[in-house]
Amino acid sequence: MKPGHEPFYEQFLNGIIAAASEFPGHLGVEVFRPESAIAGDYRVVYRFDTSEHLRWWLESEEHDAWVERAEPHVIGPRRTEFVTGLESWFTLPGRPGTTPPPPYKMALLTWITIFPVITGLVVALEPLLEDLPLVPSLGITTALAVPLMTWVVMPRVTLLLRAWLYPGPGSG
Numbered sequence: 001m002k003p004g005h006e007p008f009y010e011q012f013l014n015g016i017i018a019a020a021s022e023f024p025g026h027l028g029v030e031v032f033r034p035e036s037a038i039a040g041d042y043r044v045v046y047r048f049d050t051s052e053h054l055r056w057w058l059e060s061e062e063h064d065a066w067v068e069r070a071e072p073h074v075i076g077p078r079r080t081e082f083v084t085g086l087e088s089w090f091t092l093p094g095r096p097g098t099t100p101p102p103p104y105k106m107a108l109l110t111w112i113t114i115f116p117v118i119t120g121l122v123v124a125l126e127p128l129l130e131d132l133p134l135v136p137s138l139g140i141t142t143a144l145a146v147p148l149m150t151w152v153v154m155p156r157v158t159l160l161l162r163a164w165l166y167p168g169p170g171s172g
Contacts, residue, residue, distance in 0.1 A: 001034075001042065005073040009042065012073065016066040020046055023060070025053030101165040109161065113153050118145050 001009050017029045025048040032043040048054040057063055067078060100106065121141050129137040158165060 001074050008073045009070065012066070012070045013042075013044070015069070016044075016063075019062050019066055020057055023048075023053065023057045025049040026057070105165055109157065109165070110154075113157050114145065114149060117148055117153055118142075121145055121148075 013031055017031075020026055020029060027047040027049055029047065030045040032045070034041060046054060046057065048057065070078075118141060121144055125137075125141060125144075129140060132140075
């Protein structure tokens with residue numbers, strides 16, 4: 001984004017998100033803002049119930065019109081990437097376009113990390129949740145585990161094990 005254009009871009013985001021929400025199958029939008037106004041890109045993640053509904057939105061005239069409105073406020077071309085499921089946990093910081101690792105590596109690493117996270121939460125929360133039935137107790141535990149995995153554990157583990165996940169030049 002061009003320096004000083006942040007208010008315009010934020011206005012654009014509000015508009016395009018509202019427009020996307022009118023399309024069939026829309027489940028929500030997440031906006032990842034750059035850490036600083038000087039460096040980094042905005043990342044907009046659209047969530048739709050099917051890939052077909054997502055494509056309807058992305059290929060719509062309304063989407064194109066909104067993207068055109070953003071052009072005066074951005075630097076460089078727009079990049080589009082499609083990810084499903086666990087791939088979003090395996091995004092290297094500063095390298096959002098990197099191809100995800102093979103599914104077996106994602107599944108193995110997810111299990112290796114989620115097991116201790118959930119075990120630790122169960123042990124730590126047991127005194128607070130012992131009188132609750134199983135389902136609400138699991139609901140609270142997983143409500144804490146998912147954000148921990150998404151924003152704390154997986155970004156660090158992915159970075160730590162990038163050479164194994166993404167072998168080849170530039171992985172180390």
